[in-house]
Amino acid sequence: MGTKNHFQFSTGVIAYPIFFVLTIWIVFWVEVRFGSNFNKYGIYPLTVKGLRGVVLSPFIHGSLQHLYHNTIPLFVLSTALFYFYRHIAWKVLILGILISGFMTWCIGRPSYHIGASGLIYVLVSFTFFKGVFAKHYRLIALSLLVVFLYGSMIWYTMPIEEGISWEGHLAGLITGFIFSLVFRKTIAKPKKFEWEHPDFDEANDPFLKHFDENGNFIDHVEEQQDQTTINYIFKDNKED
Incomplete structure (x- = not known):
């Protein structure tokens, strides 16, 4: 646009x-x-x-x-x-x-x-x-x-x-x-943000991934790091 x-x-x-x-x-x-x-x-x-x-x-x-x-x-x-x-x-x-x-x-x-x-x-x-x-x-x-x-x-x-x-x-x-x-059809339009475009993929947007469905902020990066650490610990224990 x-x-x-x-x-x-x-x-x-x-x-x-x-x-x-x-x-x-x-x-x-x-x-x-x-x-x-x-x-x-x-x-x-x-x-x-x-x-x-x-x-x-x-x-x-x-x-x-x-x-x-x-x-x-x-x-x-x-x-x-x-x-x-x-x-x-x-x-x-x-x-x-x-x-x-x-x-x-x-x-x-x-x-x-x-x-x-x-x-x-x-x-x-x-x-x-x-x-x-x-x-x-x-x-x-x-x-x-x-x-x-x-x-x-x-x-x-x-x-x-x-x-x-x-x-x-x-x-x-x-x-x-x-x-x-x-001049009824001559109407100015506001700028559209990225998430307002029809081809926007909300599920894979890196910014929106930091919020849950209720709009609360979450940090997936830290969660992923914690999960990786837990998996590593369990893996070591199984090997022992």
């Missing part, structure tokens, strides 16, 4: 999420430093000019609090994405931004929709449903962790708080679920 299908840590697992998070912070710093307002580059539904926000809106945030609240989940979820699903990570990120953004453009209220929260909902939804569909213990554990950390975010896919783009959240949730179905 090739290592390309295994869960492996690489520099990209951390580097790409850091780069993405750093980019949105730099954009916000430019706004503050030069007194600019990039909100007009967000998604404005059902307008041709508003389509540019499909690409640009995840990098634009209205306040420091807005940016801070998106930074941690974006970093954590994108890191998990690149670690567990690195072969499709860029597809999920890029298509997630485009599809969820376009859905927001279609269903959103006549207002500017900005922020990376739509992408975060894509990652939350994809990570959760993908783990459930995969039926792999590590991915299921990841799904449960996502529910524990970000399960309450489900309420913000409904219009319960004014000033929040629940349409963007809902679009991200739907997009992530669709991705979990589309």
